[in-house]
Amino acid sequence: MTQRLGIIGYPIGHSISPIFQQAGLDHLGIDATYEKWEVTPEGVGDFVAGLRAPGTLGINITVPHKQAVIPFLDEVDEWATAAGAVNTIVNHDGHLTGHNTDGPGFLRALLVETGYDPSCTRALILGAGGAARGILLALVRGGVDSLVIANRTLERAETLAQLSSDNGVGSEAISLSGDALTEAAASANLIVNCTTMGMSHGPDEHGSPISAAQIPATAIVNDVVYTPLLTPILKEAAAAGATALGGLHMLVYQGVLSFQMWTGVDAPVDVMLAAATAEMTSRGA
Ligand SMILES: NC(=O)c1ccc[n+]([C@@H]2O[C@H](COP(=O)([O-])OP(=O)(O)OC[C@H]3O[C@@H](n4cnc5c(N)ncnc54)[C@H](OP(=O)(O)O)[C@@H]3O)[C@@H](O)[C@H]2O)c1
Structure with missing residues (x-):
């Protein structure tokens, strides 16, 4: 049958x-x-x-x-x-x-495609919607050392930072712009875009939440957006010499x-x- x-x-x-x-x-x-x-x-x-x-x-x-x-x-x-x-x-x-399998799939994709293991690393999550929440929990379960959540609406980042703290991982909520974002990116091992910026037909389809100048060459940049396959933040990551992985x-x-x-x-x-x-x-x- x-x-x-x-x-x-x-x-x-x-x-x-x-x-x-x-x-x-x-x-x-x-x-x-x-x-x-x-x-x-x-x-x-x-x-x-x-x-x-x-x-x-x-x-x-x-x-x-x-x-x-x-x-x-x-x-x-x-x-x-x-x-x-x-x-x-x-x-x-x-x-x-x-x-x-969303969280485990996110971690498996990163491990297989880039060798990234969250333990003892510092991650920067851009965005604070549904995808960001799932990814935060996956990183927490994967043993991430600390998290920064950057979002246009600060209150939503604070809610996720509280979720992280409740799960025993130190975290900070910041705005999706300004010096705090630049500083957080500079020390991040992993930067994940969970905003809809860069998504085809989205609210800001040509935008990237972060620029090449802010991305360390040692970082891994993972976009969860997969339309288009090559998103603006992935182009910024490539220009910075960082490792880039798309949402597909x-x-x-x-x-x-x-x-x-x-x-x-x-x-x-x-x-x-x-x-x-x-x-x-x-x-x-
Ligand atoms: N690859 C995968 O398997 C996978 C899985 C799940 C989701 N996704 C993708 O992930 C993306 C996010 O999904 P979601 O469910 O988390 O969406 P969501 O809950 O609606 O959250 C959207 C996020 O994007 C931010 N945002 C929207 N427009 C913005 C702008 N113009 N400038 C700056 N920030 C902006 C929002 O900030 P505010 O809080 O300030 O509004 C919020 O943080 C979508 O593209 C979705 O397709 C991919």
Whole structure:
């Protein structure tokens, strides 16, 4: 029997998960199809209940349903509990477990692609929205030494700094401009852009939250934005001689970890990354 996988969201048309997940399944000869389903907020409970059927391996969940699925699950793992959000559901004989591979995928992408290990490092997070929160928790769980959170709206940075302190990691909240930002960047081992600056069709699609002059050559700069593939901050990082990693890697690696949970086998990362990159390129990213 062909097994069933997929992703739910609202809307869902933009998702490239079906492209790279199907490429991975086909490469390994796994008899499964990965679809995308647009599920309204009212329909989440019924949809999740239907996942208990034989032949359904599980699903990914994207915005806005990552919290909404939780009450309909039998179990939620440690990462998902810490994040307060589920991006992967695994169906095992009708028992549904919720996981969150966003944080682990972010860390895995950095480790594999740049060799970065958060322990004993200082990280600068640019932005304080949903992505920044998940990345902060991943860095905290990964053993980061200290954090600076820089955001246009200072109060939101302060909320995340408090979350960091509550989890035992010293942190500072600053504005996304001025001397404090320059100083924080100068001593950062990792700089992560979690703002929407630089995102195609976003509020400031040509903007970078930080310039080449502020980026140390020894730093790793990771943008979570992946449209376009080469974002303004990645260009600034390259000009500074720093190591630069785009957001597509994080997206694919979270999917790689989900793939392994559903199938029990190692995902063909290179195949999935190549499929995702080709799809983004064909979309003009
Ligand atoms: N690669 C991946 O797998 C992955 C995963 C998740 C998200 N993402 C991407 O991450 C980005 C952020 O997503 P999110 O869910 O965190 O969004 P969000 O919750 O809406 O947060 C947006 C952040 O961007 C800041 N911002 C927006 N416009 C700005 C501007 N003109 N100047 C300076 N700062 C500005 C906001 O600052 P204020 O607080 O001041 O408004 C806030 O910190 C999106 O591009 C999303 O696609 C990628």
